[in-house]
Amino acid sequence: MTTADRSVAIEARDLTRKFGTFTAVDHITFDVAVGEVFGFLGANGAGKTTAIRILTGLLAPTSGTARVAGHDVYTESEWIKRRIGYMSQKFSLYEDLTVAENIRLYGGIYDLTREQVRERTTRMLERLGLEQAIGTQVRALPLGWRQKLAFSVALLHEPSIVFLDEPTSGVDPITRRQFWELIYEAAARGTTVFVTTHYMDEAEYCDRISIMVSGRIEALGTPAALKERFSVDSIDEMFVRLARPTAGIAT
Amino acid sequence: MSAFTGLLRKESLHILRDRRTLFVVIFMPILQVILFGYAIRTDISGIRLAFVDPSPDATTIELRNRFAATDAFRLSRVLPNSGPLDQLFASGAIQEAVVLDNDFANRLARGLPARVLVVADASEPNSGSAMESYAVAVIQGFQRDLAARAGGVQIVAEARMRFNPTRASSNLFVPGLIAFVLTIISALMTAISLTREKETGTMEILLVSPLKPLEIIVGKVLAYVVIGFVSVLLVVAEARLVFAVPLRGSLLLLLGEGLLYILTSLSLGILISSRTSSQRVAMIGALAGTMLPTILLSGFIFPIESMPWPLRAISNIVPAKWFVIIARGIMLKGVGLDYLWQETVILLVMTIVLVAAATRSFRIRLAA
Numbered sequence: 328m329t330t331a332d333r334s335v336a337i338e339a340r341d342l343t344r345k346f347g348t349f350t351a352v353d354h355i356t357f358d359v360a361v362g363e364v365f366g367f368l369g370a371n372g373a374g375k376t377t378a379i380r381i382l383t384g385l386l387a388p389t390s391g392t393a394r395v396a397g398h399d400v401y402t403e404s405e406w407i408k409r410r411i412g413y414m415s416q417k418f419s420l421y422e423d424l425t426v427a428e429n430i431r432l433y434g435g436i437y438d439l440t441r442e443q444v445r446e447r448t449t450r451m452l453e454r455l456g457l458e459q460a461i462g463t464q465v466r467a468l469p470l471g472w473r474q475k476l477a478f479s480v481a482l483l484h485e486p487s488i489v490f491l492d493e494p495t496s497g498v499d500p501i502t503r504r505q506f507w508e509l510i511y512e513a514a515a516r517g518t519t520v521f522v523t524t525h526y527m528d529e530a531e532y533c534d535r536i537s538i539m540v541s542g543r544i545e546a547l548g549t550p551a552a553l554k555e556r557f558s559v560d561s562i563d564e565m566f567v568r569l570a571r572p573t574a575g576i577a578t
Numbered sequence: 579m580s581a582f583t584g585l586l587r588k589e590s591l592h593i594l595r596d597r598r599t600l601f602v603v604i605f606m607p608i609l610q611v612i613l614f615g616y617a618i619r620t621d622i623s624g625i626r627l628a629f630v631d632p633s634p635d636a637t638t639i640e641l642r643n644r645f646a647a648t649d650a651f652r653l654s655r656v657l658p659n660s661g662p663l664d665q666l667f668a669s670g671a672i673q674e675a676v677v678l679d680n681d682f683a684n685r686l687a688r689g690l691p692a693r694v695l696v697v698a699d700a701s702e703p704n705s706g707s708a709m710e711s712y713a714v715a716v717i718q719g720f721q722r723d724l725a726a727r728a729g730g731v732q733i734v735a736e737a738r739m740r741f742n743p744t745r746a747s748s749n750l751f752v753p754g755l756i757a758f759v760l761t762i763i764s765a766l767m768t769a770i771s772l773t774r775e776k777e778t779g780t781m782e783i784l785l786v787s788p789l790k791p792l793e794i795i796v797g798k799v800l801a802y803v804v805i806g807f808v809s810v811l812l813v814v815a816e817a818r819l820v821f822a823v824p825l826r827g828s829l830l831l832l833l834g835e836g837l838l839y840i841l842t843s844l845s846l847g848i849l850i851s852s853r854t855s856s857q858r859v860a861m862i863g864a865l866a867g868t869m870l871p872t873i874l875l876s877g878f879i880f881p882i883e884s885m886p887w888p889l890r891a892i893s894n895i896v897p898a899k900w901f902v903i904i905a906r907g908i909m910l911k912g913v914g915l916d917y918l919w920q921e922t923v924i925l926l927v928m929t930i931v932l933v934a935a936a937t938r939s940f941r942i943r944l945a946a
């Protein structure tokens with residue numbers, strides 16, 4: 328926390344990860360500001376997942392530096408893990424546990440006190456309008472509710488950064504819209520949101536986006552600025568243009 | 579509230595909520611004891627026997643009566659020569675024949691080796707060899723008595739199944755069954771439950787959390803250790819109450835070795851799950867990688883001695899083989915660690931290697 332700028336949530340410099348001769352992440356450099364909604368875009372196999380794994384402390388980089396919430400990814404991954412929340416594209420809750428049991432489990436994992444868990448559970452369920460469902464097994468909830476619940480649970484320990492790996496895949500448009508409202512609420516409370524998505528309309532909701540192609544960041548900026556620079560009408564168009572040369576490569 | 583107890587509670591809830599699996603896991607061992615004990619028993623009784631006696635006299639009649647006196651044999655034919663045997667075997671009228679040499683009694687009396695030919699219907703190899711050994715045992719008993727009367731002229735080799743003189747198959751299968759049950763619960767259930775978390779994506783959430791990999795694994799598998807342990811107790815108790823299978827050695831030692839074997843199987847399960855990402859593959863992997871060897875190569879059902887050497891060699895790396903030896907030693911022979919330390923050390927080394935490999939592959943998995 329000493330050297331890092333407090334207004335920067337994530338700081339990556341020439342971050343690189345190789346698997347044998349394959350370079351999954353190739354010298355990427357970017358900053359994410361505190362409270363920012365940062366869209367991390369790229370085709371499948373572009374290296375997004377590897378980058379997220381490095382930033383969440385699951386994978387050590389081959390070279391380069393990165394600090395997440397002020398902590399070094401090489402040496403302080405344990406600290407990083409306490410400061411971040413994570414929600415994967417797959418489902419993040421246990422379907423055979425009730426809503427309350429899921430929340431209690433995560434509360435326990437993040438060392439919250441019983442009191443904190445109780446208080447935050449009430450607050451969260453009120454906000455989501457899910458008070459009735461507290462004793463329901465998660466599998467009985469509609470997908471949209473589950474997704475919103477999973478996001479809220481990822482924020483239960485009030486992390487400073489939350490990583491969302493394609494959180495809205497397979498969700499209907501209305502639920503997606505509601506989900507993004509939750510993202511904005513979290514950002515408004517000061518949580519940094521690092522989100523990957525396949526939906527280019529969602530990219531427009533982000534404060535800033537980066538587009539990864541074959542391990543490199545090919546574009547970085549606000550959606551409006553990028554559209555202007557590439558003289559396109561939509562992020563979708565820009566994405567296709569950037570990704571085309573290697574569109575066939577996917578892992 | 580601690581993270582670890584939270585994990586334990588969560589895993590218990592998974593198990594308790596999945597009633598059907600729990601039911602299968604608890605009742606399968608109990609059912610298997612019954613199945614193996616009654617249905618799949620390899621003891622044979624009432625073998626239809628032909629006794630071929632070309633020159634009957636008091637001695638040969640005594641031998642014939644001995645056969646007739648056992649429950650195992652039913653004397654269905656007494657023949658002067660072996661001519662009709664082929665046809666009798668073919669029609670199934672007899673299952674086994676004991677053919678005496680021409681001047682059997684004479685040669686015996688003169689101290690010359692007298693030959694007996696035992697022919698068994700081996701169309702079912704297991705019962706064939708069982709029938710053969712029954713007959714040989716009767717003949718050996720007869721020889722021994724004869725030798726004693728004649729002043730100990732002949733020395734007869736001991737019967738092979740020393741520790742199971744009544745040849746009750748339930749005595750032999752229960753130790754193997756314990757290995758089998760522990761393999762299913764520890765290896766199969768662990769592999770499935772770990773890959774399930776991968777499949778549903780919750781494993782990633784756990785990995786990204788401040789929990790240490792070791793906490794995650796232990797939190798997941800501890801519940802299965804408990805179930806495995808309970809199953810062992812159930813199987814031992816049931817075997818004892820229903821089939822009077824003895825427990826001649828120390829129960830404590832048996833449970834300790836059981837725990838060691840649970841660890842071995844658990845690490846196998848973790849290893850399998852770290853190589854696979856779907857429950858289906860994990861299940862097939864666990865079946866092929868642990869259950870089949872446990873059934874086929876542990877000596878549980880098929881004697882290792884009668885296998886060709888490549889299989890005998892492979893059986894040495896099957897942990898179940900060593901556990902079966904240990905469990906049989908404790909239950910049937912009543913021996914302790916002073917006899918079983920070698921097998922225990924082998925199992926211990928296997929466990930250490932497997933735990934190391936499992937932890938390593940879990941780390942790699944975590945990194946990749």
